[in-house]
Amino acid sequence: MTTHADFLIELGTEELPPKALKSLQDAFAEGLLSRLGDAGLNFGAADRFGAPRRLAVVLKDLELKQPDEAFERRGPAVKAAFDADGNPTKAAEGFARSNGVSVDQLERMETSKGEWLVYRGVEPGRATKDLLPDLVQATLDALPIPKRMRWGASRDEFVRPVQWLVMLLGDDVVPASIYGIEADRFTRGHRFHAPDPIRIKRPTDYADVLKEQGWVLASFDQRRATIAEQAKVAAEAKGVTAVIDDDLLDEVTALNEWPVALVGQFDERFLDVPAEALVSSMQEHQKYFPTMDEQGRLASYFVFIANLESKDPSQVISGNEKVIRPRLADAAFFWDTDRKTPLVERVEKLKSVTFQQKLGSLHDKAGRLKAIAGEIARRLGDDVEVAERAAWLAKADLVTDMVFEFDDMQGIAGYYYALHDGEPDTVARAILEQYKPAGAGDELPTSRAGMAVALADRLDNLAGLFGIGQPPTGTKDPFALRRAALGVLRILVERELDLDLHELVAFAADQHANLPQRETVVDQVVDYALDRFSAWYQDDGFRPDVFQAVRALNPSRPLDIDRRVKAVAGFSAMAQAEALAAANKRVANLLNKAGDNLGTELAKGFKQGGPAWLARQANPSLFVESAETTLWDAIETAEHDVAPMLDKTDYQGALQRLATLRDEVDAYFDQVMVMAEDPAVRANRLAVLARLRQLFLQVADISVLQQ
Template sequence: MMSDFLVEIGTEELPPTALLKLSTSFTEQVKNGVSAEELNFATIESYATPRRLAVVISGIDTQTPEKDIVAWGPPKKIAFDDEGKPTKAAEAFAKKNGISIDDVQLENDGKADKLVYRSTKAGKAATELLPAIVQNALDKLPIPKRMRWGASRTEFVRPAQWIVMMLDEQVIECEILGFKSGNITRGHRFHCDTTLEVANPAAYASLLETSGHIIPSFEKRRDMIRTQVTAEGEKVGGVAVIGDDLLDEVTGLVEWPVALTGSFEERFLEVPAEALISSMKEHQKYFHVENKDGDLLPHFITVSNIVSNDPAQVISGNERVIRPRLSDAVFFYETDKKVKLETRLEKLKNVVFQAKLGTIYDKTQRVMSLAAAIANTIGSNADYASRAAELSKADLVSDMVLEFDKMQGIAGCYYALADGEPEEVANAIKDQYLPKFAGDTLPESLTGSAVALADRLDTIVGIFGIGQPPTGSKDPFALRRATVGVLRIIVEKQLDVDLRDLLQQAQQQHGDLPAGEGLVDTVLAYMIERFRAWYEEEHISAEVFLAVSAKGLSQPLDINQRVQAVHSFSQLAEAQALAAANKRVSNILAKLDNESLIGAVDHSLLADAAEKTLAELVQSKAAVVEPLFQQRQYKEALANLADLREPVDAFFEDVMVMVDDEALKNNRLALLKQLRGLFLEVADISLLVPAK
């Protein structure tokens, strides 16, 4: 029999930035629990508003299926004595299964006659299982810090207020988060501040929407907000900028969204747009509006949680709130510009970067030297890179950044331009923080790239050098993100640099570090290993990455080129056979006492046709692929070597390598070593063979 199930957890206002994550997790955990109990169902829907998490499951089994239980006991010769009487082993088997010895049967399990007891286990009612499933789902929610309320020891992300749990029209009796379950939910805090009786799970969503003045679906509410905000932007002749993070947060703040447009004085537009946007977004949760050229317009869009009889009053109230915020931004900007960036450097001596690594001022001095060295390596202006690095953190002690922390770098760029610094230097100050997150843009210029690399490498080497590398989920200095940023800049900006060299220069800038011995090797291994997750996202197998990393390389751009080439090679029909052949060769050579004693191939000693053919082809292929290796055209080189599959297969089919004739054996080993050497120029493709 199939039914519908509803669970709703009513609470005080849930954290808006976490609402979607909480809802997704709750639904997933309930789904997992239902599936684990073998309760089949048709569909599952999640609902989430600021005051509730809910799940509706349609077409769920009312009980778990019956199960046939088969319990095997000891063999007949152990279960009965010579006179055919039950032994203690048989009696113990019967007692274990709660039956009489007379109820035990003998059957052959395919090997011998054994005692067996067959029974049927009745299914469990869904109403008995669902409360525990829900409680387990709540216990597993990703809540960093749970809170208690009143005198209760119960903990949750926010104080609970009511619980609804129903199977069709029936209330499932239980107690969760200190509340007895029922069929009573609540409407909008202002438009429907009353209780609502849920007739059945299928009626839940429509009841809230039509009677409770609530849009219970997070996705539907988010789409409504997007549509409304877009329309409001068009009304004032602009384009509303709708970031996903802000959209999700606003969706988590309202139950009945109503978008309204307000305005502010055009004089505020003299301030850097980023400061105004930061103020509107971070403090007020407003969407900003731009013209078709991307310039900020003097309008904002707020999403109200009520349908007002006088929306003009709501708009006016929001305009009164935002005006002082924007006035602060104007004041900070004008005040900051009165002081040159370089005069702020002295204040950085009082700002600690890390207790064992000195102040922010100390860090900028290190980054200056490293950025200049990197700029020289990548063909950029070393003086510009050094100057940008020197000024890179000066805005951290400005009023603007102290008030709007996300303006760091951006404020510095504007202040540098106002001070008459070269535009490339100013832009590099802004670009030092790029990329900020996965998929973010990279520094535009080589100067910006040099500063961004130097800043990250200084941090990574320093933190590793004082013995505080990331462990598990703990990464207080965001070294994983910094590492991926370094790799992305080098690879995507096509910078031909050696990471080992850069790390050595970074360590030199730090001087003596407590964990300095072997530091470069440790950090290099850590950073190269970050490539693994990168390639997983590109659906490149771990075997491909391992085949390249086995080379022990330290140039990220070169590593990436090789990985892409090996990945392409691995898709060829010949790849697995050649990988297996390389594995076989590797195993043969590994058994030698000293592989280095094997010399060059002596063509006069070639006897069999298969080895002659292979030797000729290896020699000719070497002449073709060597220039390709020099030009890093690894993909073309491996594709060319794929032709060797058939002659390699023929060699192993027809030729015995480990013969008694020492000269002949060593010559064949030399041929195999030469063959493997061709592939090793790119990667150890023997590692493409899956481990058994």
């Protein structure tokens, strides 16, 4: 008897959103496999397919029936199930009847609370073909579709109108209706090459039949690889190299069922326009792959993907060349027109552009950026005039025709226009780099002025928006403040700029004319940024407690924080770490209660100065045990040794040196009663421990480390 069969599900639709196709394909496949697994159905290999007009999954060796499942139902207690004469009560009879058996067919089960009647049986597994329609529908209903649509008179909703449905289990069609479409075995091929229905005999024939009869490469990955290879070969035939952006490749893959790479060409006169504008026009607007010559310069050829095999490819090429020509002509016109007005004259026009209703215009922002970037350059010992000039001009290209038409040219257009205006290269470079990093993993500014302007822009956004009570909430972050905070941290750490984040935010906040939450904004922004720091370290594989051990000191210099975190991470892997962390925790607990165990005068000083003050009150003349003297000598030697290390921010070396205190610390707690009866001795011992703790707190609070 056959127990397994291959399975095919294909949902045919109107053209699916190209940027969502890959995620829809994967979500459909993973959702269906998960639901089959939850239903107890096993299967072999699984193949997923996604093309402009279809989502499909093929499973090998899917079980045809759920496994039978043994069950046990507990009924009434035996003492309630039978009367004094041993006859079944209504409770017993009702329980038996509900299970379709007689009372004498019930079993008994002994528990700690007495004896109970039970019914044990086996629930037969359902046939897979009966389960599949609901499992498929549930999977489709759960797909990540932000906006669904209805079509015709139907009330059904999906991302695009559904046109056909194939569901085969083995050689048989699964009886099902999805979105009003009855399942059968007929798929559809390419709109033009194969418009007639195509019969699928067996599930595993699916991809081959579509390719051979339907002119459709159903596999997303196969089409993607085919397009990349075809584009490469087509470009090389013209002596150039195709520039294949991964995101664009995914989008083009989602737009074509039967890809054919062709090469077009535009007039070389357009190469006078900044390459970024031409690339933007080709990639964003036309979905073309640009090409580069042997010198790495933009070439006049472009590769495009046709969704068919034309009998006359030259006509297809000519048509695409006609389409791209006016786009490039627009870019050339904007380039020529914009250069007639220097950037510095455009700054005035920023007064008519609102940055944020409560934070003023872009002209206001330009003034703040100039002040903040100049202050950053001053703190770093860099050229203040260059940073201020770049910041003042940074947003001027936002009122150019080029950026109005090609919004991804902001900063880039400003760079070229600044050079044309005769601005120093350092100023132009900073304008170009102001938006870096644009996201996680993106490159950072390389010029000092670029770092200053990039930091200023992000600090202004953070201080301003937090200051008016508009921080990110949930998934809403219209001003990309999460990315801004992470960008600030990356620039400061990776470019090794030892600046105080608290001071930078305070300075940025002071440049705003009116911030309702000025009193709290600095702490809010710093805490928000450091929360991003925590996630950053976890993504890099650091334990959360390692970062918390540093953050417990309330530091605000990101570069210094980074050095401390890496030092603590190294320390936490040492053999001595666990014992010293436990000792520090014990000391911290003792010091938290120290006020109740000190004399009046010491308690008063401790209340005002805390453990750091108490540490300075230790008196070796009050030592009683030899272990006290040993630890004291070890602390003094360690203080002397780590001082030059701390001066050089060699936190790793400092912690490695402090790790050698383990034996003296262990001996101290083994041989010394800290809470001695003599008040003076007790207070002195607490002071020694405070000094020990202050020694470690120069790097981190290792008592936070998990043991």
